[in-house]
Amino acid sequence: MSSPIIAILGNETLTSDNFIKWKSNMNIVLICENYKYVLMEECPLAPAANATRIVRDTCEKWIEANNKACCYLLAGMSDVIRTKHEGMEIAYEIMESLQLMVGHPSEQSRHEAIKAFVNLV
Numbered sequence: 406m407s408s409p410i411i412a413i414l415g416n417e418t419l420t421s422d423n424f425i426k427w428k429s430n431m432n433i434v435l436i437c438e439n440y441k442y443v444l445m446e447e448c449p450l451a452p453a454a455n456a457t458r459i460v461r462d463t464c465e466k467w468i469e470a471n472n473k474a475c476c477y478l479l480a481g482m483s484d485v486i487r488t489k490h491e492g493m494e495i496a497y498e499i500m501e502s503l504q505l506m507v508g509h510p511s512e513q514s515r516h517e518a519i520k521a522f523v524n525l526v
Contacts, residue, residue, distance in 0.1 A: 410434055419482040424507045428500075431481060440474040443467060443496045471496050 413434055419427040435441035448471065449464045474496035479487050486503070493499045 410437055414477065414481055417481070419486055419503070419507070421486075421507045424503065427481060428503075428508075431478060434477055435474055438473065438477070440470045440477070440496075443471040443474050444500055445497075447497075448495060475499060 413430050417423060417427050417430050432441060435444065446467070449467055452460045452464050471494075475494065478496060478499050479490060482490065486507075489506075490499050490502060493502065
């Protein structure tokens with residue numbers, strides 16, 4: 406992992422107030438490390454015993470990428486939020502849970518966005 410990636414991870418720890426910025430930073434990290442696809446593709450089914458090497462490799466690659474993505478996501482959270490998500494094994498599920506928990510803009514944020522838009526017009 407390169408120093409710029411470490412800087413991005415250390416720059417913004419997820420709290421209940423900064424989800425949008427944190428998610429943007431996590432997307433940058435996951436794209437740079439080629440792991441973002443685990444947030445968009447479902448976990449492949451476990452390959453059958455007689456599956457081809459390509460099928461087994463694809464599944465193993467997804468599992469490894471998912472595990473690393475989970476580590477990056479958890480490493481970038483405050484202790485309280487991390488504790489609530491440590492038991493989750495799928496990066497997509499962590500992100501979905503966070504979206505429901507802290508991802509919705511507050512009334513104040515919504516009001517400020519509307520005000521800024523009106524002032525532009």
